[in-house]
Amino acid sequence: MQPRRVVVTGLGALTPLGNSVDEYWHGLANGVSGADYIKQFDASKFKTRFACELKNFDATNYMDKKDARKMDPFTQTAVIASDQAVADAKIDRNSIDVDRVGVIWGTGVGGMINFCNELKEFYQGDGTPRFSPFLIPRLILDIAAGYISIRNGFRGPNFSVVSACASATNAIIDAMYHIRWGKADMIVTGGSENIINAACVGGFNAMKALSERNDDPKTASRPFDADRDGFVMGEGAGALIVESLEHAQARGAHIYAELVGGGATADAHHLTAPHPEGLGAKNVMTQALKDAGMEAHEIDYINVHGTSTPLGDVAEVKAIQQVFGEAAYKMNISSTKSMTGHLLGAAGAVEAIAAIKSIIHGLVPPTINHFTDDPQLDPKLNFTFNKAQQREVRAALSNTFGFGGHNASVIFKKFVP
Amino acid sequence: MSDIASRVKKIIIDKLGVDEAEVNPEASFTNDLGADSLDTVELIMEFEKEFNISIPDEQAETITTVGQAVAYLEEHVK
Numbered sequence: 001m002q003p004r005r006v007v008v009t010g011l012g013a014l015t016p017l018g019n020s021v022d023e024y025w026h027g028l029a030n031g032v033s034g035a036d037y038i039k040q041f042d043a044s045k046f047k048t049r050f051a052c053e054l055k056n057f058d059a060t061n062y063m064d065k066k067d068a069r070k071m072d073p074f075t076q077t078a079v080i081a082s083d084q085a086v087a088d089a090k091i092d093r094n095s096i097d098v099d100r101v102g103v104i105w106g107t108g109v110g111g112m113i114n115f116c117n118e119l120k121e122f123y124q125g126d127g128t129p130r131f132s133p134f135l136i137p138r139l140i141l142d143i144a145a146g147y148i149s150i151r152n153g154f155r156g157p158n159f160s161v162v163s164a165c166a167s168a169t170n171a172i173i174d175a176m177y178h179i180r181w182g183k184a185d186m187i188v189t190g191g192s193e194n195i196i197n198a199a200c201v202g203g204f205n206a207m208k209a210l211s212e213r214n215d216d217p218k219t220a221s222r223p224f225d226a227d228r229d230g231f232v233m234g235e236g237a238g239a240l241i242v243e244s245l246e247h248a249q250a251r252g253a254h255i256y257a258e259l260v261g262g263g264a265t266a267d268a269h270h271l272t273a274p275h276p277e278g279l280g281a282k283n284v285m286t287q288a289l290k291d292a293g294m295e296a297h298e299i300d301y302i303n304v305h306g307t308s309t310p311l312g313d314v315a316e317v318k319a320i321q322q323v324f325g326e327a328a329y330k331m332n333i334s335s336t337k338s339m340t341g342h343l344l345g346a347a348g349a350v351e352a353i354a355a356i357k358s359i360i361h362g363l364v365p366p367t368i369n370h371f372t373d374d375p376q377l378d379p380k381l382n383f384t385f386n387k388a389q390q391r392e393v394r395a396a397l398s399n400t401f402g403f404g405g406h407n408a409s410v411i412f413k414k415f416v417p
Numbered sequence: 418m419s420d421i422a423s424r425v426k427k428i429i430i431d432k433l434g435v436d437e438a439e440v441n442p443e444a445s446f447t448n449d450l451g452a453d454s455l456d457t458v459e460l461i462m463e464f465e466k467e468f469n470i471s472i473p474d475e476q477a478e479t480i481t482t483v484g485q486a487v488a489y490l491e492e493h494v495k
Contacts, residue, residue, distance in 0.1 A: 064434055065434045066433060066434030066451075069432075076493075126473070130462055130465060130466055131462075132459055132462065133458040133459050133462070134455060134459060136452075270471040272437075
């Protein structure tokens with residue numbers, strides 16, 4: 001069969017900048033930081049005492065209390081963001097074939113918050129096992145995809161994708177392939193992650209992965225700045241409705257952008273450190289361009305992985321310069337993690353939404369918190385420092401990389417019928 | 418209402434998300450209060466925690482209504 005074109009027709013987001021796509025984009029466009037001191041647990045003895053948490057988030061504002069308490073937060077945010085996307089895409093369940101609608105969802109860790117609480121209760125007790133029958137359903141990583149299908153009655157392909165901080169991007173790529181090759185007509189995709197708890201902050205701290213700028217949380221996430229000292233944890237979810245062009249047109253859907261290509265590679269180098277020359281990152285962007293049938297000069301914006309770690313930011317820029325050559329100087333590069341923090345397994349979803357919105361609005365969101373140039377980075381590159389820049393974005397590429405050496409990139413293009 | 422009955426009622430309202438008025442002695446967890454098999458297991462577990470007792474599985478299977486739960490607990494809680 002001929003490959004089918006894949007388009008994006010619905011968006012949903014719960015982010016540290018706001019609990020809807022509009023609030024999220026408003027925050028990005030205005031360079032707002034979502035960082036603050038941690039409220040979810042007592043972090044007073046931790047090396048890092050801040051994160052980008054969701055604001056005023058209460059799952060029972062969106063669903064029955066009975067449903068909410070059966071879900072770990074990562075599933076609550078998945079369900080809420082996907083509800084927003086399904087509504088945004090104006091899907092009429094009675095006029096589509098639900099057997100051809102799937103859910104492919106990314107998450108890095110799963111239901112860690114509830115799991116840790118139950119373990120704590122058990123080990124503080126006298127050894128009597130009193131585990132909740134919902135312990136396992138709250139924990140397992142696939143359950144978000146399961147809930148989304150149950151809620152909507154979508155009976156097509158249904159699974160979760162795990163590649164640490166590249167999870168949501170890998171999910172989006174899998175969704176694209178399913179539609180491109182006729183395995184489904186429409187897929188709810190994206191990712192969610194809510195793991196701001198003692199074990200995960202403590203674990204990332206032990207790896208020396210997090211910024212420890214406790215005296216000034218809002219400027220802690222500073223990708224490409226000379227004084228960056230690690231990433232800032234974020235939490236939340238992003239959801240995208242992707243479908244075949246014919247399917248979207250047949251039901252008269254509004255099309256936000258076309259999903260034209262993706263790539264996935266491994267560094268095969270180290271558990272947590274990126275390849276110093278950005279080898280896997282170089283290969284994944286090359287692969288995504290090839291998959292999309294595009295040339296380097298056709299990309300106007302790269303939403304980078306750019307987590308604000310000393311090694312990662314440099315390796316990614318090296319890779320961009322190897323792939324894009326002279327074209328790298330004409331594009332905008334930005335790390336929206338400077339504002340949202342790092343949403344880990346959900347990063348690829350909310351950053352895909354940022355890329356799509358940049359195409360729609362002709363505006364590239366900034367890399368905020370730039371104070372001092374890093375001499376390791378080419379000053380002729382445009383990192384969109386501190387303030388959003390208006391420009392036509394014909395196509396945008398989004399990179400995500402995960403611990404384990406996973407790399408995934410997707411390319412969205414302005415939709416032209 | 419006994420102290421045990423009011424504590425049982427509170428757990429049921431919280432876990433099953435039902436209105437207080439629905440939680441009458443005859444109400445069946447599954448037929449009237451919308452519980453599925455996992456919810457029922459969780460309710461028993463919550464009773465065990467609240468009253469610090471252990472309810473054997475074969476006993477737990479016979480507790481299917483609000484009234485049966487209260488009666489069992491009134492008999493077994495010291």
